[in-house]
Amino acid sequence: MKQQTLAPPCYGARSSVGDPQNWHDPMYDPKHIDETALLVPRPAWADPTDVSNEELETRKTHVNMKLKPLRDSGYLCTFNDRVGLSKRYLNPKGKTGITGRGILGKFGPNHAADVLVTRRNTQTGVYEALLVEKNIEGESCLAWPAGMVEAGESVPETLKRELLEEAVAQNEAVDLLFSICKRGVVFAGHVDDWRNTDHAWMETNAVHFHATDMIGAQLKLSVQDVGEINRSRWVDIDRVRSMYASHMDWLRILRGICTGIEKTRIARPTTSLFISYATFVPPNKRNRDDESNEGSVYSILRSNIPRQRVE
Ligand code: RP5
Numbered sequence: 001m002k003q004q005t006l007a008p009p010c011y012g013a014r015s016s017v018g019d020p021q022n023w024h025d026p027m028y029d030p031k032h033i034d035e036t037a038l039l040v041p042r043p044a045w046a047d048p049t050d051v052s053n054e055e056l057e058t059r060k061t062h063v064n065m066k067l068k069p070l071r072d073s074g075y076l077c078t079f080n081d082r083v084g085l086s087k088r089y090l091n092p093k094g095k096t097g098i099t100g101r102g103i104l105g106k107f108g109p110n111h112a113a114d115v116l117v118t119r120r121n122t123q124t125g126v127y128e129a130l131l132v133e134k135n136i137e138g139e140s141c142l143a144w145p146a147g148m149v150e151a152g153e154s155v156p157e158t159l160k161r162e163l164l165e166e167a168v169a170q171n172e173a174v175d176l177l178f179s180i181c182k183r184g185v186v187f188a189g190h191v192d193d194w195r196n197t198d199h200a201w202m203e204t205n206a207v208h209f210h211a212t213d214m215i216g217a218q219l220k221l222s223v224q225d226v227g228e229i230n231r232s233r234w235v236d237i238d239r240v241r242s243m244y245a246s247h248m249d250w251l252r253i254l255r256g257i258c259t260g261i262e263k264t265r266i267a268r269p270t271t272s273l274f275i276s277y278a279t280f281v282p283p284n285k286r287n288r289d290d291e292s293n294e295g296s297v298y299s300i301l302r303s304n305i306p307r308q309r310v311e
Pocket of ligand 1: 193
């Protein structure tokens with residue numbers, strides 16, 4: 001996983017993790033990194049360093065695609081770290097080699113929203129994803145437009161704000177995209193982000209919108225957030241090989257979904273493009289294990305984008 005092998009340069013190399021789920025491993029000797037604690041004055045998005053578990057326990061985390069209070073998640077554990085035994089909320093995907101928050105703002109889950117827009121290129125017939133080239137330490141990395149859910153914001157609000165900041169200009173096509181092109185939640189849960197630590201991790205809602213031919217043609221590429229994004233562009237969905245954090249996993253899911261859209265389009269060309277995701281999930285894949293996986297596309301019909309606040 002990236003959260004055990006990659007790290008922003010300011011973290012240096014991560015300590016060895018061993019069995020990621022064995023928090024009581026006596027050999028585990030993680031580094032403590034809390035860059036956020038050094039910021040003066042403390043930014044509004046950051047927890048105070050002494051935030052208590054009592055304060056964290058009511059915050060929401062994803063368990064099997066559903067938001068639950070941290071206190072009901074089972075992530076609280078007595079952790080054997082270098083300063084002795086302490087009770088902490090721990091990264092649900094296991095040890096990372098780093099304690100503290102790293103460069104994340106909140107202890108526990110840090111909530112984001114990712115907007116996954118696809119279209120059919122009417123000239124080539126190819127299915128395309130609306131991606132950004134994210135500036136990561138001076139290098140361009142392909143990613144879906146995305147960002148943190150800000151205080152007081154709902155996930156749908158974040159999705160639209162981030163799409164407009166990172167990928168397209170506001171016009172009627174954007175409003176139509178959000179009002180009539182929403183297909184479903186492709187993923188909701190923990191993200192394999194290189195900033196994650198044992199005590200702070202990214203979670204997201206990755207929501208898919210498939211633009212009709214007309215809306216897809218009318219979306220105008222534009223980047224406001226030029227500090228973080230080098231450019232936005234439509235990319236052939238079959239030609240992407242690697243992406244930021246867990247983004248490639250969602251693109252792979254959408255390849256299957258676009259195949260389903262194409263089959264429906266050819267079979268019933270005059271009907272609406274709306275089809276259910278379940279239509280193209282192979283029945284042999286729909287077993288109980290898949291359904292219990294966090295973020296599984298197979299649970300899509302049971303999930304909604306949360307309108308409630310995530311914290
Ligand atoms: C990832 O970080 C999420 O999937 C999302 O794409 C992104 C949000 O963080 P920022 O890019 O806004 O810092 O984990």
